[in-house]
Amino acid sequence: MSESSDERRLPPVLTGRKALVVGVANDRSIAWGCAQAMRRVGAELALTYLNEKARLHVEPLARQLEAPVFMPLEVRDSTQVDALFEAISNHWGKLDILVHSIAFAPREALQGRVIDCPRDGFLAAMEVSCWSLLDLARRAEPLMREGGTIITMSYLGANEVVENYGIMGPVKAALESAVRYLAVELGPKGIRVHAVSPGPLATRAASGIRDFDELMERVVVSAPTRRLVTIEEVGAACAFLASPYAAAMTGETLYIDGGFHILA
Template identity: 65%
Template structure:
């Protein structure tokens, strides 16, 4: 089955759920940051959020990526006013997204951060040899932007809400060729715990998600990634690779009231690979 057929089948299933009234996110409003194309983990999450009834604001990185994401925004019935550019390295763009959401909705129920970046030369080299500039850029884009997002979301989450970010097993154990992104993702998971503790009294939950390896655009920058996927498929208890749809539905569940007391801990969606050590 092609990726397009898989996406079409999932959208059909989600439309059926909406028609049957199976909408635990009905009336909820959320932001999805980080969709690059229809292979993105953020796209799998966006489909699931929408299928469970949520209204969405989604962003695109720049004009080059717009041609890949605009049809996706249209498929999700995203209003033009809430389909917005957002490069977290550009001053004011993230603020503009939240200002648009405040103007359109006045409230926010969840926000997904699926953004990571490290310069190629630092990503492909040893952590020992990582440049100061590359490390700071990786931390800024992949970790601090999540803190920034949380700070902007807090005043809009008047009735509580959920913040999501995407991590990886390399945050916990050394994964060959993951290199500098390992320490960066470890920082992201630690950040999530602190945010959960600080924002919990306001009813705001913070949930880092750790998917198994998926062939996304971002993953293509990791050396020998195909070998990593083969190893995961062979060793994971499920003997299967995770899909963006698997990650999406697990994440969407955590946005519902069924998961209202789950916060601060990393949720693995990896077929059980992480339990093997």
């Protein structure tokens, strides 16, 4: 992994920390930006891949970051979730950081009207995109004996109606609410919980949103910074949240969108 001189000067604020990053699909995914940033400032990583097709793209990235734990994870398969946390417990005996960067909705649920969303589509979106955070956090809790940080990915559609975002808007709203409840419940144990809300990025997950290119164009024209954010910038924000610099912060939804969310 090549580094600029500025990157080499970053303080190793996560040295000794063990981080599980869930949701790396390829080198354009937000989770990859998070994994790179955390490794750059000293964290040791565990990465997962969804299935054998995804493994082809993710395994070289895991090698690049020297991840000692690299396992399949379909969050609806409790056997795989059990195996992942058993491996983390056996290899590290603890966990300091959990990055939850996964979301899913069937195409018919995502592209149709919210009012017409089929029950099974809604339940699938909620299970993968929201309930899985609760499940992973519950399993991470006993491994975060010295405290820790849990971070998940949201989007502006949780709080505003975003055209073509469909059922994911209500699901992300539930996710942000879950973050606040987790922050209160886990705070006494020194575990901080955050949602990060990036601006639109050309990721594989975003490809299922109709007219997404037009949405990105509107952001470039309207956002105060007049550009899209990058996965590296999202990753840097997540590394900050997991670091001692953010020790007094929890329960937040942090927007990394060039200021687009402040516009009426």
